[in-house]
Amino acid sequence: MSIFRRLAGRRPPRSQPPVLDVAHGDEELRRLRALAEAGDWAALRPALAAVPDQAELTWLLHRITSVEGTEEWVAKAVAERPEDTLTLLFSGARQIAWAWEARTGARAKHVTEEQWRLFGERLEVAEEQLLEVAEREPGWLAPWFFLQIAARGASLGRTVAGTRFEAALRRDPEHLASHQQRLQQLCAKWGGSHEEMHAFARTAMLGAPEGSPLGELVALAHLEHWLDLPDGEDHAYLTGPAVRSSLRAAALRSVLHPAYRRRRDWRATHNAFAMVLSLADERELAHAVFATLDDVVTDWPWYYLGGDEAENFQVHRDRCAPR
Known part of the structure; x- marks a missing residue:
C-alpha cells in the first residue's frame, strides 16, 4: 500500500451524496x-x-x-x-x-x-x-x-x-x-502575468516552513493559469509533466506533509488541492486529499467548473477513487 493510500485511510461506504456546506x-x-x-x-x-x-x-x-x-x-x-x-x-x-x-x-x-x-x-x-x-x-x-x-x-x-x-x-x-x-x-486578469503569479506562489511556499498551508498558492496559480487558457490547451497545460510535478511537490510540502496542522479554514484548502490534482490526473494524490474531507464541499473552487458544486465534487472524488 502506498503512502497516499495510508494517508487516505479506509472509509465507510457512503449512503448520501455530498452537499455544498456554506459553513465549511x-x-x-x-x-x-x-x-x-x-x-x-x-x-x-x-x-x-x-x-x-x-x-x-x-x-x-x-x-x-x-x-x-x-x-x-x-x-x-x-x-x-x-x-x-x-x-x-x-x-x-x-x-x-x-x-x-x-x-x-x-x-x-x-x-x-x-x-x-x-x-x-x-x-x-x-x-x-x-x-x-x-x-x-x-x-x-x-x-x-x-x-x-x-x-x-x-x-x-x-x-x-x-x-x-x-x-x-x-x-x-x-x-x-x-x-x-x-x-x-x-493574475493576468487583474493586470499581472502568469510568470509573476507563479513566481510569487513558489517564493511564498518555499519561504514558509514545511507543512505550511501556503503550498496551496502553487495549486491556485496553476488553477488560474488553467482558467485563462482556451479549451484543449487548458487540459494539456494541467496534465503536462512540469505542472504535475509542481502540484505533487506543493501537496507533499503542505497538506500531505507530516508537519501540516489543520487550521480553521483547512477544508477550503483541501477542496482546492483535491480539485486541481484531479484535473491534473494526479488521482492517487487527489484521492488522499478527498479522503480527508468527509464529503464537506466548499463553494470555492468548485464553482469554477460551472453547474452544481457538490456534483462537481462527487464526479472528481469518484474518478479518483481506487479501482
Missing part, C-alpha cells in the same frame, strides 16, 4: 451565520469579540459577512454605537461582500452601468470604514485583509494593493487568505 463543516461558523441571518448582533458581537486569534476572526468575518441582508441591521448598529470598532469592522467587511453582489460574477463587459455605480459606492463606504478600523486598532489583521479586496475591486493600483498586503503580513506573516488576495492581484 465548522459548527461554530454555522451557529454564527444563523445569528447573522437573524440579525442578532447582541449575541453575535460577543462571540466574535471572544475569538483570540486574528486569522480565525478574519476568516469568520469573511464567511459571515457573505450572509445577504446583514448590511441592513449592521448599519443601524453602527449608527447607534459609532465608537464600537468591531461593529464598524463587520460593516466594512459586509460592504465589500455587498459590493460584489451588486457587480455579480459576470465579465466586466456584461456588468451594467447601475451595477458599476453600486459596486463603486459600496466599496467607497468599505474603504472609509476599514481605514478607520485600522487607525483605531493598529494590531488588527482583518481590516488589511479586506482592504486588499477593496483595492482590487476599486482598481486602486498595484502599489496600494501591495502596501496593504505588506501591512497584513506584518500582523501575520503566514496569513493564507492575504496571500490568496495578493495572488489574485498578480
